[in-house]
Amino acid sequence: MVLQKRLYYGFDGYQVPPIPRATRSDRRRCSFRKKVDDNQMCAFDLLATVAGKLLLEEESSPSSSGRLTEKELSPTLQVSIKKEQQDEDKILKVEPCGGLESMITSDCSVNVAKSKIQVGSFENKVELVSSGYQESFDCTVVDKFKKQMNIELQNTGNISNIAKADICSLDDLTLRDRKQSALVSVESSMTLPLGTDHFSCGSFPAIREDVKLVIRDDDENSSGCTHPSSTTTKSFRAPSCVGNRRLRNGFASKYWKVTPKLKREEKHFNADSEVKPVYHHRKFCYKYQRSQRDYPIKKRKLYYDHSSLPNPDRGISCKGITSFPGKKFSCDASASSATMCGASGKPVCLPGQYGTFQSEDSHVKLRIKSFKVPELFIEIPESATVGSLKRTVMEAVTKILGGGLRVGVLLQGKKLRDDNETLLQTGISDDNKLDALGFSLEPSGSLAPPPLRHEDSPFPFTSDSPQPLTRYSPTPIAVLDPPSLNLGSFVESDHDSAPSPPDMSIDKNLTDSRALVVVPAMNVGASAVVPARKSKRSEAAQRRIRRPFSVSEVEALVQAVEKLGTGRWRDVKLRAFDNAKHRTYVDLKDKWKTLVHTARISPQQRRGEPVPQELLDRVLNAHAHWAKQQAKPETCRFL
């Protein structure tokens, strides 16, 4: 205990840095000292390490963000996996039963990276213990081969009251030979607060209320896989939408993930290693960031990744809108756009797009020149013919349009949701706003393609399928403000390609649009429908999608850094982001860097979701503190 005191840094919230994981400067010092006195170093290492442990143990008391104890977990979520042989689909079915039915509403999709999962038999009943903080669920299952399988149930919703889960009945679960599938049933006794009542059990709205269970095998997978991991996906409607109402407030998006991992520790980006979600071209990305300033702050955070760009192109959007004053409205839509519009059952010539003018009778006249389908990703063998390419693209487009379309109207990047508002009210009729008017074609929802899993198997292609498939992932174009962002309980979304902001879209957005998006973007330009595949390398080196840190994440980061210092990112990661698979220690370090920068600049210069000043202050303090420690560590550390 004496030791402990000595090793404290005065600032109560900071923890003595364990030597084993010394920072670079630490190491420098160490080596230096080593020359001077090796024995002393050893003693120091030992003492510091012990002290560090003591402190860590103390910290991990209940109140901290450590794992919740069982007692703290009231509601129970049960997940059982049973064997089910039948289809060759290697699909894990998620069968909501019990109370969880309310959580798993109409859409459950499970992906299994087929051919990868080779689970022997589960030996033990396993508990999924909520990590509390991230509200994700981890579970470790050991198969007969003694490999560890990490099953993670992660929800990106705000389900703070789900704390524990059990995995049971795992006997003989075998997923092998791509022939068997497991059945995962989920039970829960949790209840969620009721919300307002404009939730509809309609097909579309429910789409967002889905649960995804994904089983992934991270075991040095696909070492020989030329193709990205193949995945089979299936989604099915839950028996009922009873309980949908209960979801309204409690959940945002219900993405759950069951991820079996055969490795002890998380491997950052394992999932991405093969094929990372495409990202904007760097320049494009930053350019965009800057342009974000043009959007209302509240809006900004709604755009999470490139797929959420405020750009109307996100859906099938209009281009080339022109005004034609003095003329009567005429449709100049291109052939394709006309087709698209027609498919939606809507008037082919939507009054719309930029370029309107007030006619004598106060009519707003618009003309849509064309629509384009952005971000449609297509994978096709080099040997394929142009003809097949065309067909493939056609299929992809058709598939997307298959569900019918809706038209979304954007004004200055903001979606107009109130169908009852008049053009006058919305300002569309204002001449000066015409430029900001945009339209988008969105899946109507009812037949919208089920969300596909992207993270682990960015390409849903079946390895044995010669036919190129397309992948699309409906993504909300824009979202409203998250009803609430509970500090300290941010939820992770592991959907790299669909970083759907957890809390968004609960209410108003249930009917929100889902862009006709397609893949997270395997190509740089949205316009590049079929990316030319230069080298296989180019694909693997795709940039990850941008996933801005939420305030709660920042909070967690700050707290961890205050405690651990600025040179132990790995520990910070383990401590505060252990369940955030998409945040690597490098990310955290980078974030800290930007946080420090952010804290130093004027509030006016800051962009993105505003970080509470209080947090920024802490950042500065902690940064200064640890910098000081780094400067003159000996005086504090040594006896």
Place this chain on the structure above:
DNA sequence: ATTAGGG
């Protein structure tokens, strides 16, 4: 695999 920094 981590850390630190530049880009």
Place this chain on the structure above:
DNA sequence: CCCTAAT
């Protein structure tokens, strides 16, 4: 976020 050098 990415890329790398240095550990």
